[in-house]
Every structure is written in C-alpha cells, then in structure tokens.
Amino acid sequence: MRLRNYSQIVVCFLIVCALVFAQGMPKMSGVEPATVKVSGESTVSGENLDKSSVSEVYLTDGKDDVKLPIVQQTAASIKFRVPAGTKPGRYSLMLLTAGADPKLIEQPVKLTVE
Secondary structure, three states: OOHHHHHHHHHHHHHHHHHHHHHOOOOEEEOOEEEEOOOOOOEEEEEOOOOOOOOEEEEEOOEEEEEEEEEEEEOOEEEEEEOOOOOOEEEEEEEOOOOOOOOOOEEEEEEEEE
C-alpha cells in the first residue's frame, strides 16, 4: 500500500513539473499576413514570445534557414521583416529559445514569400 501511494506522488510530481515547464515554452500559433513580399513585414502570434524566451526567428524550408530581423517583440507576438535575397516559396517559422540552453523549435506555422 505504501509503495502505491509513493508511486502516485511521484507521478503527480512529474505531471506538475511537465506542466510548469511547458507553460514557459514559446509557442507560435499563427502569422499575419501569411503571404508577404521580400522586404515586407509580417507578425507571428503566440505565447511566451518575449525577448527572455525567444532570441531569434528564422524561415526554414528544411534545408536552408533565413534569419529574420525582428522589428518588434512582445510576449504575444513578434513582428519581423523578410530580408532581401530571400527566395520565393513556402516556409515554416522556427525560433531559437533564449537562455543557458538554447533550442531551435520549428512549429507548424507557415509563411509564403512572393
């Protein structure tokens, strides 16, 4: 009986830790406009997108990455410019987390460059 109670406590602790960790992770949910010309601006929306959570934003086609200049950044959105020289195509947005252990996170938010 004591082992079962201990196991339940450990499982609850792990669930709480996972929820706390996930709440701080940046999450992109959409981009407006979804189609933009080279040198144009667009804004990705989501959660935990402030400078303390996200240090850089990229376009990626799975082979090549294009670093996007950030124009404005808040917890709920990042406004960026598509740099000159970016090839037309459909790209995923990818971000680099800030902090001691940065990670690249690609999420299913797509941007078309004309």
